[in-house]
Amino acid sequence: MTLSSLSEAEPMTDLVAVVTTTGSRADALRLAHLAVEKRLAACAQVSPIESVYVWQGAVQHEPEYRLVLKTTAARRAALEATLAQAHPYEVPAILTVPLAHANRAYADWVRAETTPA
Template sequence: MSGSGLIAALTSVSTREQAEALAHHLVEQGLAACVQLQAIESVYRWQGVVQQEPEWRLLIKSTTTRWAELQAAVLAQHPYELPALVAWPLPEGHAAFQDWVREQTAS
């Protein structure tokens, strides 16, 4: 991942409490500058059966330099057997916001 050095990562969990706990952990550890929580509905196939469940989406703002640690932290605390966790680079953005994200996630 390149560009501004910023990433947006995405995962989801079953409950608001799980989402809040994970979000707080990531921000408190300096692995994310901000995590947005949103109630969603997911349709997916699991073990051959189509499921539909409410979930909480976490949109995580961080940096490429913290990605490995962020990924490890999410996977260590995630309640799912197979959590979705993806990230994509943010090639452009408001300069002051980019600086803030970098400051919040500086190790």
Template sequence: MMEIVTVSITCASGDQAQRIAQHLVENRLAACAQTHPIHSTYVWQGAMEFSAEVMLTAKTVTAKLPQIEAAVVALHSYEVPEILAQSVAWCSESYTAWLHETLKG
């Protein structure tokens, strides 16, 4: 079975996060996506930045990561969008079955 991962994608706005989330789920690149507001502090082009952003978290499998990256790069407004995948240490059997079935599409 393919490894389950969560993918974190920082977005400039709720609209952008929703567009990307919908694309990922509709195209069966992610089984589920959630968004929530965040406040980010980072250095960009040598300057300290403070931004209100939206974090998109997608549940998927490692085999979908290249397609997710391509989709995010195409749909995102940032020059360098954050796309981080984290391995899931444990997942219930029923959720695992649902996720794999959903991604078959």
């Protein structure tokens, strides 16, 4: 965000980012397409990461894919439920991060794309 775009940003928005991880790019893309097609998210980014965590008593170090989906607070619960139902993990991390500031035009676009048809 540039200094000039700060004046165009909404100081408090109803936008959130919902974040999850998957073990494969194919699963991340499947979840991304599902969410966008159902208008639960306006967009999704998929990126490779490495995760270190404890699972069943042992430290694991695995490649994963992070999925970040932009939506509104009003659509968050439906998005989280859809992700939980379609997720391949037994215990998926599905986290929501409020987006306190966003470019006004972008925020309007996210709202329009997540409004049910």
